[in-house]
Amino acid sequence: MQLLSREQVRFYSGVLFLLAVVASLVYGSMVVRDWLKDEQRMPVQVIDFSGQYEHINIARLERKIRKSQPGSFFELDVNEVFRLIEAQPWVYRASVRKQWPNRLKIYLVEQQPVARWNDDMLLNPYGDTFESEGITLSLPQLFGPGGSEKTALEGYNAMKSLLATSSMSIAELSLSERFAWQLQLTSGIKLNLGRKEFIDRLQRFIDVFPLLSKQDKPVKYVDLRYDTGLAVGWQSDENDNKQS
Template sequence: MVFIFVIAGFIYGGLQVKQWLEDEQQLPVQKIIFSGARTVLDDQQMEALIRQNQKGSFFALDVNEVYELLEDMPWVYRASVRKRWPNSLHIYVVEQEPVAIWNDDLLLNTQGDIFDGGDPKQKLPLLFGPGGSEKTALAGFNAMQSLLSTTGLTINELFLSERFAWRVELSNGIRLNIGRQQFIARLQNFIDIFPLLQAQNKAINYIDLRYDIGLAVGWQKNDKKEQEITENND
C-alpha cells in the first residue's frame, strides 16, 4: 500500500512539474531573435505570427511548427529555428530573391520557383509562358541576357509559347521573334548585325530571326511597317 502511495506521489509530482514547465507565465519565451538578410520580411510581423500560434512556455514551444509557420509565408525561401536556454528563440531566414514577374501575377525567384509575393518594390522583367515552364523560361532569359550584356541592352519582356518558341522585347523597344531552334545562335546573329541596322538611322519595330541565312526587319515609318526579308523562314 505504501508503495502505491509513493508511485502515485511521483506521478502527481511529475504532472505538476510538467504543468509548471508548460506554463507560459513560469517560463515564457522572452526573446525571439531573427537573423539573415531581410528587405521585405518584417520581424514584428513574424514574431506576432509565432506568438499567436505558440502560446506555451519555452519548453512547450514546438520548433517544427514554428518552422512550418515561417515557410508558409510567401517571402520566406528557407528558415531554421532553434531554442536557446533559458528563454530565447533564434530564427535564421533566407528571403526570396525575385528576379522576374511571371504571367503578370506571380514572382519568380533565382531558382525558377514561383511565389505569390504581391507587387515587388523593384522593377523586374516580365516573363510569360505555359504552366510548368517557369524554369525553362528563366534559364532561357538568363542565357539571352548574358549574351546581350555586351550590347548594353536588356530584356524587358520574354514570351515562351506553347510550342516553346521564343519572343522577347528589348529595353530599346525592339521586338525579336527568335523561334524554337538555336535561339542562342540566332540571338548572336542579331548582336552581330545590330550595329549595321543602327547605322540606317531608322526606328526598328521588330526583327524576325527565324531564318537560316539573314533576318527580316520591320521598320517604323509613318506608323506603317516596311519589311525586308532574306531567304526562307525555317
Template sequence: MNEVPALDKRAVKRADVSAQRQGVKGSQFYLGLAFFITVLVLLVFAGIKLSVWLEDEQKAPVQDIVVSGERTFIQEHKIEALIKRTQPGSFFELDVEQTHQTVEAMPWVYRASVRKRWPSGLEIYVVEQQPAAIWNGDMLLNQFGDAFDAQLNDKDLALKMQLPHLFGPGGSEQTALQGYRNMQSLLDVTDLYIVEMFLSERFAWNIQLNNGVKLNLGRTEFIDRLQRFVDLLPLLSQQKKQIDYVDLRYDTGLAVGWKTLDKAV
C-alpha cells in the same frame, strides 16, 4: 527457595534482547514505510504541479524569438506574429517541426531551420528567396526558376523596374528563366537588356529590349538567331530610322520593321 539456573537466566536475557530488537526493527519498518509513502505522495504531487506549470503558457511562454540570416524582404516581426498565432502554447509544447514548416511556407522564405533555446527562446535561421524575374505579371521566380507568390507593394517599385518580366505557360518557369539568362549573356556586350520575354504555348520566343525593339526569335535556334542580331546591330544602328521589330525566323538574314513617324514620336 529454588534458584533459577544461570543458563536459564542467560536464555531469558537473550530472549528479552531479541524481542527488543524485533520491536525496534518493526518500528523502523513502519517508519520507513511511512517515509516512503510520504516521499511517493510528494513526488506525485510535484509531478502534477510540474505538469500544470508546463502547460500554463503564462508561466513558460516563448519569450525570445531570434531571427538570423541575410534578409531584405523578410520582416522579423511578421515571423514572430505568425509563430505566436500558430503556436499559442508554452515553450515546452511548441512543435519545432510544425513551426519549421510554417516558417518555410512564408512567401519570401526559401529555407529555414528552427530550434529551441532554453529556457524560453526560439532560434530561427532563414534563407531568403532571391528574386530573378517577375512571372506572368503577378508571381516571382527565384534564382532556381521556382515560382513563389510574393506580391510587391509600392515600396518595391525599384525592384519591379530592375527585374525582367517573363511570360509563359505553366510549368515552363525554369525553361523561361534559363532561356532569358542565355539570351541576356549575349546582349551583355551591348548596352541592351531584356525587359520582357514571352514564351508561347508552342515555345516560340519573343523578347522586348530596353530600347523598345521587339525581337521574334521563333522556336528553334533562338540563341543563334539572337547572335545574328547582335552581329548586325552596328549596321542597323547606322540607319536613321528607328527599329520597331526584328523578325529573325530565317535561316539567314532578318526582316526589320521600322517605326512610323507616329510611333517614333
C-alpha cells in the same frame, strides 16, 4: 483477533512508505508539468530573427508564430514553427531552435527574385515561383505556359549573357505554347526568334545590329525566323518591312 508479527508490521510499513513515496513523486511530477506548461511562468519572451532579408515582414511573422504557438517555452513545437516559417512566400530557407530559458532563435534566408512571372508571381534563381505579396520591384517580365518556368528562366539567362556583350538587355521575354521565343529589349526593339536555334538567331541579330542602328529610322522589330537573313520593321513606317 490475530496480531501481526513484527516482520509483518515492518513489511506493511515498508509498503505504505513506498506507496507514499510513489504518490508524492507522481503528484510532484504533475505539479512540475503544470508549472512548466504555464505560459505565465515560462513564456517565450524573445523571438530572435537573424539572417539577411529585406522584404520579409518580421513583425507580421512574429505575430503568426505567437498565434500558432501560444503555450510555454517547453510546449513550443519547433517543427511546427519551422513549417510555418518556410510556408511564407519570401522565405526561401529557415532554421529554428530553442535557447534556454525563454528565447526562440530563427535564422532566415530570403528569396532572391530575378524576374516577374506571368504578371502575378516572382521567380527565384532556381526557377521556383513565389508570391510578391504586393511588393513592386523593377525586374524583367517573363511569360510562358504553366510548368515552363525553369525553361523560360534558363533561356532568359543564356540570352541575357549573350546580349551583355553588346550592352543590350531584356525587358520582356515570352515563351509561347509551342515554345517559340520572343523578346522585347529595354530599347523597345522586339525580336521574334521562333522555336529553334534561338541562341544562334539572337547572335545573328547582335552581329547585324550595328548596321541597322546606322539607318535613319529606328528599329521597331526584327523577325529572325529565317534560315538566313532577317526581316526588319521600322518605327516610322509600320507597313514598310525591309528584307535583309
